[in-house]
Amino acid sequence: MPSGYDRPTMSPTLPAQLARDLTTLLGPDGLLTDPAERLAYGYDNSRRQGLPLAVALPTTAQQVQAIVRLCRAAKLPIVARGRGTNTTGASVPGEDALVVSFERMNRVLDIRPGDRVAVVEPGLLNGDLQAALAPHGLFWPPDPTSAAYCSIGGNLACNAGGPRAVKYGATRDNVLAITAVTGTGELVRFGAPTTKGASGYDLSRILIGSEGTLALIVEATLKLTPVGASGGRCARCTTTWPAPPPRWRG
Numbered sequence: 001m002p003s004g005y006d007r008p009t010m011s012p013t014l015p016a017q018l019a020r021d022l023t024t025l026l027g028p029d030g031l032l033t034d035p036a037e038r039l040a041y042g043y044d045n046s047r048r049q050g051l052p053l054a055v056a057l058p059t060t061a062q063q064v065q066a067i068v069r070l071c072r073a074a075k076l077p078i079v080a081r082g083r084g085t086n087t088t089g090a091s092v093p094g095e096d097a098l099v100v101s102f103e104r105m106n107r108v109l110d111i112r113p114g115d116r117v118a119v120v121e122p123g124l125l126n127g128d129l130q131a132a133l134a135p136h137g138l139f140w141p142p143d144p145t146s147a148a149y150c151s152i153g154g155n156l157a158c159n160a161g162g163p164r165a166v167k168y169g170a171t172r173d174n175v176l177a178i179t180a181v182t183g184t185g186e187l188v189r190f191g192a193p194t195t196k197g198a199s200g201y202d203l204s205r206i207l208i209g210s211e212g213t214l215a216l217i218v219e220a221t222l223k224l225t226p227v228g229a230s231g232g233r234c235a236r237c238t239t240t241w242p243a244p245p246p247r248w249r250g
């Protein structure tokens with residue numbers, strides 16, 4: 001029986017004018033429309049597979065704003081993509097969607113060791129960040145097992161965390177500020193780039209873990225931690241406790 005939610009049987013296509021506008025905006029290699037290339041952006045570690053209408057590869061926050069405005073005018077859904085390692089299907093696009101891949105926005109913008117702060121673009125790999133921080137004796141605590149190939153944007157959107165979360169918290173506890181593009185293409189900034197930032201609503205906490213449903217993250221200011229005697233890893237407890245004093249033995 002028809003449900004009323006049945007999708008049209010004809011495959012949707014990217015509107016020609018939108019394709020032209022996006023190519024003008026991003027350059028000829030900034031918009032992927034070949035089916036073979038699109039296929040590579042249609043999966044994640046959930047093992048589900050979709051085929052987006054096109055893939056946009058922005059290099060600046062302003063380009064992300066323009067993409068959102070163009071897609072909003074064309075009523076085209078957008079799916080953000082880091083490196084597709086999430087296991088929930090969160091980055092698998094519908095066949096009527098445009099994928100915005102952040103792989104070309106992968107720069108470390110600033111490391112301020114004295115402030116224990118790093119400012120990064122969302123496409124930077126977690127592992128590359130850790131390598132950039134190591135010479136400063138600092139690390140960023142979130143350590144999903146996929147760290148070598150997952151992006152900071154994906155970590156933020158999933159509120160990722162590995163074993164170090166026990167001591168340092170997950171991603172949400174290690175972010176000071178976020179710059180993001182809303183569904184209307186507005187650039188917004190949440191949080192403060194300082195460890196002490198008490199004024200105003202803390203909207204970054206709702207953005208972290210929202211899996212790309214509220215806004216597209218284009219920059220993050222991360223809270224860093226000094227590498228300690230444990231090398232930043234969870235130390236295995238090897239302490240041998242002395243025998244309790246006689247009065248505790250009952």
Ligand SMILES: Cc1cc2nc3c(=O)[nH]c(=O)nc-3n(C[C@H](O)[C@H](O)[C@H](O)COP(=O)(O)OP(=O)(O)OC[C@H]3O[C@@H](n4cnc5c(N)ncnc54)[C@H](O)[C@@H]3O)c2cc1C
Pocket residue numbers: 044045079080081082083084085086087090091102122143144145146149150151152153154155156157158159160161162163210211212213215216217218
């Ligand atoms: C081998 C393996 C081990 C893992 N281990 C862990 C673990 O120990 N702990 C843990 O928490 N997770 C783990 N994960 C899942 C983990 O959450 C992801 O690996 C990682 O956080 C996702 O990053 P990504 O760059 O691949 O993002 P993607 O998978 O591409 O995207 C994940 C979500 O983030 C959104 N997104 C991506 N970039 C942005 C952006 N810039 N703005 C807005 N939304 C965005 C996407 O739309 C999607 O909803 C593991 C995955 C694998 C494959």
